[in-house]
Every structure is written in structure tokens, then in C-alpha cells.
Amino acid sequence: MEKVIEIKNLTKVFKNGRGITDINLDIHRGEIFGFLGPNGSGKTTTMKIMTGLMKPDSGDVKILGHSVLEDFEKAMEKVGCIIETAESYPYLTAYENLKQFSRYYKNVDDDRINEVLELTGIIKYKNEKPRKFSLGMKQRLGIAAAILSKPEVIILDEPLNGLDVEGMLDMRNLIKSLAERENTTFFISSHLIHDVELTCTHIGILYNGKLLNVDTTRNILNNYASLENYFVSEVETNGKV
Amino acid sequence: MGRFKTALINEIEKLYKRKKLVVALIISFIIIILGQLIILGVNRGFGIRGVGSMEFPMLVLSVVVNTILPLFTALVAIDSFSGEFSNNTMKIALTRPVTRLKFFTAKITAILLFVLFNLLFVMVLSTLAGLIFNANSFTLRGVIDIIVSYLVTLLPMLVLTLVIVVFTNILRSGVGVFFLSIFVFIILKALGMVFSRYSGILFTSMLDWYKLFTISPLPILKIANKFSMMVGYVIILFTTGYYLFDKKEF
Numbered sequence: 025m026e027k028v029i030e031i032k033n034l035t036k037v038f039k040n041g042r043g044i045t046d047i048n049l050d051i052h053r054g055e056i057f058g059f060l061g062p063n064g065s066g067k068t069t070t071m072k073i074m075t076g077l078m079k080p081d082s083g084d085v086k087i088l089g090h091s092v093l094e095d096f097e098k099a100m101e102k103v104g105c106i107i108e109t110a111e112s113y114p115y116l117t118a119y120e121n122l123k124q125f126s127r128y129y130k131n132v133d134d135d136r137i138n139e140v141l142e143l144t145g146i147i148k149y150k151n152e153k154p155r156k157f158s159l160g161m162k163q164r165l166g167i168a169a170a171i172l173s174k175p176e177v178i179i180l181d182e183p184l185n186g187l188d189v190e191g192m193l194d195m196r197n198l199i200k201s202l203a204e205r206e207n208t209t210f211f212i213s214s215h216l217i218h219d220v221e222l223t224c225t226h227i228g229i230l231y232n233g234k235l236l237n238v239d240t241t242r243n244i245l246n247n248y249a250s251l252e253n254y255f256v257s258e259v260e261t262n263g264k265v
Numbered sequence: 266m267g268r269f270k271t272a273l274i275n276e277i278e279k280l281y282k283r284k285k286l287v288v289a290l291i292i293s294f295i296i297i298i299l300g301q302l303i304i305l306g307v308n309r310g311f312g313i314r315g316v317g318s319m320e321f322p323m324l325v326l327s328v329v330v331n332t333i334l335p336l337f338t339a340l341v342a343i344d345s346f347s348g349e350f351s352n353n354t355m356k357i358a359l360t361r362p363v364t365r366l367k368f369f370t371a372k373i374t375a376i377l378l379f380v381l382f383n384l385l386f387v388m389v390l391s392t393l394a395g396l397i398f399n400a401n402s403f404t405l406r407g408v409i410d411i412i413v414s415y416l417v418t419l420l421p422m423l424v425l426t427l428v429i430v431v432f433t434n435i436l437r438s439g440v441g442v443f444f445l446s447i448f449v450f451i452i453l454k455a456l457g458m459v460f461s462r463y464s465g466i467l468f469t470s471m472l473d474w475y476k477l478f479t480i481s482p483l484p485i486l487k488i489a490n491k492f493s494m495m496v497g498y499v500i501i502l503f504t505t506g507y508y509l510f511d512k513k514e515f
Contacts, residue, residue, distance in 0.1 A: 075360045077515040097268060100362040111354050115282050124278065127271040128361045169357075 025052040028177055028209045029074070034083035036069055037233075044069050044233040047083070051211060051226070053176075056203050058224030058241075059213040060255060066233040067213040068108055071181050074211070075105050087177055104175035106183060110166020114155035118146060118165055121154065122172055129173040140168040145194060159186030167195065171202065178202070179211045184219060196223050221251040229258050236262050268363045272371035275358065276345070280375055283344060286382065289337040293387045296333060297325055301394045321395030322388060322411045323479070329387055330418055330472050334380065335425055339446045341379050342429040345372050346510075347439030356515045369510050373426065373503070380422045388415040414475035420495050421471040427502035428468070434509035465491070468498055 029051040037043040044066035051057045061067050072078040074085045076092050076099075085092045090099035112121045119137060126132035141147040144164040154162055163186045170178055183199075184192050200223065202208040214220050220227060221241065228238040236258050241251070248254040280286060301321070349355040358368055392411060396403065428449070432442045450469060457464035464470040474491045477484055 072515065076365075077356055077359060079512075079514070096364055097362045100360065103360075103362075105360050107356060107360065109353065111352075111357050113279060113282075113354055113357070114352070116279070120278070120282070124275045125357075125361065127274060128268065128363065 025054075027051070028053050028055075028088060029057075029211060030086040031070070031074070032084050032086075034070065034073060034080050034085065036073060036078065036080045042066070042233065044230075047230075047235050049228060049235060049238065051209060053209055054203055054207045055226050056199060056210040056212065056224045058220040058227045059211065059230060060215075060217065060220055060227055060251075061213070061230035062215065065230045067230055068181055069233075070230070071105075071107055071179055071211070071213060074179060075103070075107055076100065077107060102173075102176040103179060104170035104173060104177075105179040105181075106163075106166045106170050107179070107181045109185070110163045110169075112154040112162060112165050112169070114153060117151045117153055118157075118168075119150045121165065122169060125169050125172055132173050136172065136174075140172050143171070143198065144168040145191075160188055160191055163187055164191065167198075171198075174206065175208070177209045177211070181213050182215070183212060184214065184216055192219065199223055217252050217255060221245070227251065227254075229255060231259055231262065234262075269367040269371055272358065272363050272368050273374055276371050276375035277378065280341065280345070280379055285337070285341050285344065286379060289333070289341075289379075289383050290386055292333055292337075293329065293383060294390060296329065297387065297391050297394055300325055300328065300391075301398050305398060321398075322391040323414060325387060325391040326414055326418065326475065327473070330421075330475075334383060334418075334422065335450060335472075337383065338376065338380055338422055338426055339429050339443060342376050342426050343433055343439045343442050343446075345376060346430060346433035347436075347442050350433070350437070350513075351439060353515075359515060365511050366507060369507050373423075373430065373506075376426050377419065377423055380426070381419055384415050384418060384422075388412070410479045413478045417475050417478055418472070420492070420499075421468060421474060424468045424471065424495055424498045424502065427499060427506055430506045431502055431509065434506055434513065466494065468495070471495055 027050050029049070031047050031049040034047040035043075035045050037045065042064060047070060059067050059070070069078065073080050074087070074092060076096050079093070087099045087103055092099045112118075113124070116124065118141065122137045122140065126137060138147065138150075141150055144167050146161060146164045146168065149157070149161065154165055157165065163183070167180075167183060170180065183195060187195060196219065199210055199212070203210060203225075210224075212220070212224060224241055226238065226240050227244060229236040244251060244254045248257065304321070359365065388411060429442065429446050432445055433439070436442050436445065453467045453469040457467050457470045471491055471494070474488075477488050477491065
């Protein structure tokens with residue numbers, strides 16, 4: 025299968041000693057990869073390096089064969105993402121925010137903007153400014169922005185933050201249908217272990233900045249009663265609990 | 266080039282929507298009208314000739330270039346950088362397929378276009394006010410002087426913009442950058458007055474360089490000297506600003 029994301033020897037250590045050390049990971053087309061780990065384990069740091077918001081101390085990330093360090097534009101051309109929090113310009117309407125992003129891509133017109141607003145359930149707030157939005161609505165707008173250009177790779181850091189139950193279900197269905205219908209590859213970080221279990225096809229566990237193990241959800245559930253058990257077992261095996 | 270253009274269009278849209286441009290234009294308008302009323306008052310009340318129609322736009326420029334124009338340039342530059350750093354909105358564009366160099370250059374260009382638009386607005390309005398309220402007639406040389414003076418002011422404003430952009434990439438707080446910019450501006454102005462022999466190397470003294478273009482015959486060597494100095498400043502400040510911006514982590 026075609027490698028879509030290649031992470032090689034990625035290391036980034038902050039002054040306080042936290043960070044990530046020697047992460048190696050390959051993600052293939054159509055996979056929904058769940059990046060599991062407790063707070064401060066280095067999930068967001070990894071994703072920030074993947075999207076050019078941070079530079080690593082060493083190592084590299086290639087997306088669709090292009091290095092984010094050497095050929096950023098090409099690497100990000102077919103990537104949509106939400107990192108840490110879904111941000112939008114508070115003085116622009118939801119439509120104007122998406123219009124700003126759409127200008128970077130050739131295939132995005134007003135119909136596509138309306139389509140993603142419809143898909144994420146915020147079409148009726150199209151002409152409202154996000155400063156009046158709830159956290160969940162801001163998150164939906166962030167997801168609309170991430171999927172706007174029909175990207176081949178979508179990187180989502182805690183995509184379910186602030187969403188209600190209905191929103192979580194919608195989002196899970198949206199992720200699954202994009203992966204099935206359009207073969208979109210997802211890289212999702214979450215601390216909601218149950219949701220990762222229901223959504224992701226592959227799971228990697230990050231603990232104290234180190235990648236402990238990567239396996240398919242099917243394999244894990246064949247060997248363990250739940251993903252939670254697997255997580256605890258992996259962490260214990262590596263002598264951390 | 267396409268990605269730079271996109272980033273520039275986005276920056277211009279953001280600048281326009283934040284309403285800073287409208288406020289700047291309204292204040293420029295008020296200053297011109299007030300200036301004209303004062304001149305009329307002096308003229309009629311004391312019988313002293315204020316300025317002729319050709320001189321009024323130049324008088325307005327000398328006031329604007331040392332007061333509201335640097336002030337609004339600072340506000341817009343701080344908003345564009347410090348504002349986006351603190352609102353965490355910088356990462357919106359940084360995670361799109363555009364390099365930091367293109368994005369940084371687009372931001373500077375948008376600020377410069379704001380300055381240009383403001384200058385042109387003040388030029389047209391003050392010229393019209395001068396024409397309507399003052400007796401002297403226009404000459405072609407006078408019109409050319411006005412246009413050239415307003416246009417060449419863009420260069421020292423670029424230097425000022427880059428100084429502020431460097432500050433925004435060093436200090437976290439937008440308020441801090443604002444006060445530091447004002448402090449540096451006043452200190453350099455004062456230094457320019459105290460050590461007038463060396464004032465030529467201070468960028469604050471270059472805000473008035475448009476006056477060189479109204480002298481006849483044209484002091485080409487002096488213009489070339491100041492121009493080179495400003496280009497030097499632009500290269501150093503742009504490189505420093507970009508270096509700091511590129512190293513920033515979000």
C-alpha cells in the first residue's frame with residue numbers, strides 16, 4: 025500500500041525536558057490512524073511538526089512523498105488540518121473564513137463552501153461571525169475548513185473537542201465515510217479512548233514522547249477486551265505505570 | 266507567485282474587514298478639514314496669508330507623515346502580527362500550502378498598500394481642499410511636486426513598518442510593541458535634533474526626505490544617498506524580521 029505519511033527519527037525536546045524522541049511511523053492510504061496518549065505525551069508536538077508549525081531538532085516528515093521541511097507547499101497541498109484548537113478569524117463570517125482558505129486551492133468554489141457548511145451542520149450560520157459561536161460550532165467550522173479542499177490527508181488534533189453527542193456521531197460518520205468513499209487518510213489524536221476504538225483502523229500509542237506500539241484496531245480487539253485494556257497493558261509493559 | 270497573490274488578497278481582505286482603514290481615512294479627513302479651517306481662520310482673522318493652494322497638500326503631508334501615518338501604520342502592523350500571535354490565528358494561514366517567506370512578504374505588502382492608499386487619500390483630499398479654499402492657482406510643476414512627494418514617502422514608511430514588524434516578532438505583547446515603537450520614534454526624533462550632524466542616518470529623519478524632491482535643481486546625490494540608506498535599512502530589517510518570524514513556533 026502507498027505510504028502517505030512517513031515520519032522518520034522525529035525528535036523535538038523542549039527546555040523543560042518534555043517533547044518527543046525518535047518517532048518512526050508510516051501511515052498508508054485510506055487508513056484512519058488514531059494517535060493515543062495522555063496529556064503531555066507529545067501528540068500535539070508531533071502534529072505541529074507535521075504541519076510546519078514547529079521545526080524538529082532532528083528527523084523529518086514526508087507527506088505524499090514531500091518533506092515538510094524542504095518542500096512545504098507541495099507537502100501541504102493535499103492536507104487539511106486542525107491543530108490544538110480550531111481557530112477562525114472572529115471578524116470574518118463563517119463563509120468569509122472558508123473563502124480565505126479556498127483561495128489556496130484550485131478546486132474550491134462557492135458550491136463546495138456551501139457543501140462543507142451543510143456537511144458540518146453550520147450552513148444556517150454561514151453569514152455569522154465566529155466570535156458569537158459556541159466551542160462546538162467553532163469546532164465544526166474548523167472541520168469544515170479542514171475538509172474544504174477535499175484533501176487526501178486530514179490531520180485532526182482532538183477533533184471532538186467541544187462537540188455534543190450528536191456532533192461526535194456526525195463527525196465519526198463523516199470521517200468514516202470520507203475514508204471509505206474517497207480513500208482519505210486520517211491522522212487523528214484523541215484522549216477519548218472509546219471514540220478512537222470506534223473510529224480508527226490503526227492505533228499508535230505515544231507515552232512520554234516515545235511511540236510504544238502501532239497495531240490495527242482489529243488485532244488489538246482480538247487480543248484485548250477493549251482498547252483501554254490494551255493501552256494500560258502497553259504502558260505497563262514499558263514500565264511506565 | 267500564485268500563492269503569494271492568494272496570501273496578499275487574504276491579508277488585504279482581513280485588513281479591510283478589521284475596519285482600521287476606514288478609521289484611518291476618517292481621521293485623515295478630519296485632520297485635513299481642521300487644518301484647512303485653521304488656515305482660513307488665520308487668514309481671515311489676522312489678515313495673514315496662510316498657505317497657497319499648492320502649499321496646503323505639502324503642509325498636510327508634513328503633519329501627517331510625523332503623526333497619524335506612523336501611528337496607523339504601527340497599529341496595522343501590530344494587529345497583523347502581534348494580534349494574530351495572541352489570538353492564535355497565525356496558524357490558520359501557516360498550515361495552508363504557502364511558505365512562511367511568501368506569507369510574511371504578503372503581510373508586509375498588505376501593510377504597505379494600506380499606507381499607500383492612506384497617502385493617496387490624503388493627497389487627493391488635501392489637494393481638493395487647497396484648490397477650493399485657497400486663492401492661488403495650480404501649476405503643473407506644483408502638481409508633480411505633490412504627487413512625487415506623497416509617493417516617495419512610501420519608502421521611509423516601509424522602513425518604519427519593518428522596524429515595527431521586527432518588534433512584533435521579539436515582544437509578545439501588542440501593547441508592549443506599540444509603546445516601544447512610540448518610545449523609539451520619540452527618542453530617534455530627539456537624537457536627530459540634538460545630534461543634527463548625524464541625523465541623516467536615523468530613519469526618523471528620512472520621513473521628510475520628500476522635501477528633497479521639491480528643491481530645484483534636484484539634489485540627486487543627496488537623494489541617492491538617502492535612498493541607498495533606506496534600501497539598506499529595508500534589507501537588514503526585512504531579513505531580521507523574516508528570520509525571527511521563520512523561527513517562531515506556534
